[in-house]
Amino acid sequence: MVLYYADRDRDFGTRVRLFPQAPFLAGFTEPEVVWLSPPAGSIASGPADDRMYVVDAINKDEPYAFPYLPPYRGLARAPVEPDASGHFAHLPPDSRDFLAVHMYGSVRRVLDIFESYLGRRIEWPFQRDYPRLEIIPLIEWDNAQSGYGYIEFGRFSSAEGKFHAFGLNFDVIAHEMGHTILFSLLGFPTSGQMPLAFRAFHEACADVTALIGLLHFDSVLDRLLRSCRGNIYTINELNRLAEISETKQIRLASNNARIWEVGDEPHELSRPLTGACFDVIVYLYASELRERGLIPSDLWSLAFETNKIGAAADDVSSAFARLYENRHFAFKAALMEARDIFGRSLVAAWQTLPSDQVTFEAFGAALLSACSGISGEQHLDEIREIFRWRGIEIPSPSPSFR
Numbered sequence: 001m002v003l004y005y006a007d008r009d010r011d012f013g014t015r016v017r018l019f020p021q022a023p024f025l026a027g028f029t030e031p032e033v034v035w036l037s038p039p040a041g042s043i044a045s046g047p048a049d050d051r052m053y054v055v056d057a058i059n060k061d062e063p064y065a066f067p068y069l070p071p072y073r074g075l076a077r078a079p080v081e082p083d084a085s086g087h088f089a090h091l092p093p094d095s096r097d098f099l100a101v102h103m104y105g106s107v108r109r110v111l112d113i114f115e116s117y118l119g120r121r122i123e124w125p126f127q128r129d130y131p132r133l134e135i136i137p138l139i140e141w142d143n144a145q146s147g148y149g150y151i152e153f154g155r156f157s158s159a160e161g162k163f164h165a166f167g168l169n170f171d172v173i174a175h176e177m178g179h180t181i182l183f184s185l186l187g188f189p190t191s192g193q194m195p196l197a198f199r200a201f202h203e204a205c206a207d208v209t210a211l212i213g214l215l216h217f218d219s220v221l222d223r224l225l226r227s228c229r230g231n232i233y234t235i236n237e238l239n240r241l242a243e244i245s246e247t248k249q250i251r252l253a254s255n256n257a258r259i260w261e262v263g264d265e266p267h268e269l270s271r272p273l274t275g276a277c278f279d280v281i282v283y284l285y286a287s288e289l290r291e292r293g294l295i296p297s298d299l300w301s302l303a304f305e306t307n308k309i310g311a312a313a314d315d316v317s318s319a320f321a322r323l324y325e326n327r328h329f330a331f332k333a334a335l336m337e338a339r340d341i342f343g344r345s346l347v348a349a350w351q352t353l354p355s356d357q358v359t360f361e362a363f364g365a366a367l368l369s370a371c372s373g374i375s376g377e378q379h380l381d382e383i384r385e386i387f388r389w390r391g392i393e394i395p396s397p398s399p400s401f402r
Contacts, residue, residue: 014040014082015089016105020217022169023093024158031093032219036105037112041086045079047104051111051124052133054080054100061140063152070134070149096138099167103137106173107151110213114181117343124149125183133180137167146176170217171210178209185347187355196264198358203270208277208346215339221332230324230331231317233282259360259391272390273360277342279386280367284338287379294330295323345370360387364394 017031038049046054058075062068080097083090088105091098115122124133130149141154144166153166153173166172182205189198214220224232255278257271290300299319302312324331348370353362364387368380384394 012040014038014043015087016101017089017091017093017098018102018105018109018170018217019093019168020170020214020220022164022171024164027223028219031102032217033089034105034109034217036108038108039086041082043082043086043088045081047080047082047088047101048132049108050132052104052107052135054104054135054137056080056096056100057136057139059140060136060152063139063141063143063145063154064147064150066148069147070130072134072136099165100137103135103151103153103167103173106167106170107133107135107177109170109216110174110177110181110209113213113216113343114209114347117340117347118185122181122184125180125188138165144172144176146180151176151180170213174210174213175206178206181209182206182350185350186353186358189355191356196266196269197360198355199266200269201273201358201360201363203267204273204277205346205350207270207274211278211281212339212343212346215335221335222328225324225328225331225335229317229321230327231320232285232335233316257390272392273363276364276387276390276392277346280383281338281342283382283386284341284375284379285335288334288337289331292330292334294327294334295320299323341371341375344374348373360392361394364392368394 013035015033015035017033019028019031021028023029023031036043043049048054055072056077056079057072058077060072060074064070077096077100080088080091080100082088088101091101111122124130126149134150134152136150136152139152139154141152142156144153145151151173155163155165157163179202182202189195194202255271255275257275259272262268262271286295286300289295290297299316302316345367349363349366352366352369364384368383371379371383384396387394
């Protein structure tokens, strides 16, 4: 009987512990146990598998830049070993070994999620030269990056002068993985140049990858729903990206940015598209609540609007709070369904975009088409209006097309 359960445990995958948000933030000081797809015992020391490997470099003070590319050939710390059962959840969170596992586990987790949405293996965009992704958890650098065959992270200093590793922030890791996955599915522009629209689109999609990844943590789902009493269109754990303090974040997913209000720096220009994607998730969530009889139609019609302020917003939140009481798990199931509808639509849209003709409008049209194939046409007009409010015009299809 013991052996039977040991075999079942192996088939469930490999356990690691990950911080859903930066560990210095209140409420996230303890990592959450998650399961990775490789069976227990199949992940080698490092950690390493057939898709990726960790090399914990010693005194690497320069990030990779062409022509300096993997593999890393300098001094490195000893690979991290699994426990006797083949899992990696036994390490203390304040150890250097935990950082290596956290980087590996976060990268693998994001890959697992998006391969699940896609229904097949995602091949690396650099597979011609590198069969595996190289992961370097900490270098002497105040930034993080993914590139051709690698992902490497530095650290930043807080206002109190304390250093924090970017590799313990799942948001940042998922964002960088978003770039890699997008290059895998969309490809590179054939011209070799990456115009502004392409770069801004990449930044928005990388942010959305982080949002989707966060929504796969039970602790995040529970915390955000309870903190906002069911109304996720508030400032909460979901829509704050790459947090570096209790009050400061690099970008906000929930924003009121419109195309004509932002500058032409790629991260700034990406904000309207990131906001539109967040609004679509909120809209799908509210629609799921309505279809399940958890909120009335009049509240549904207000829930996904982007400009509710003052008393109107307070009224919406109060109504949600009353309906949410004693229905946490029903609301949670609706949010998970909305997450998965959007996630499947997202990867379907990415695959249909020509890399040389990427625009926000083209992406919006591809997302609409994907949504109609996954959940029917009942959401199309509202999603089109969400994009239009941001200044992203998606033409209505002709009657013959419909």
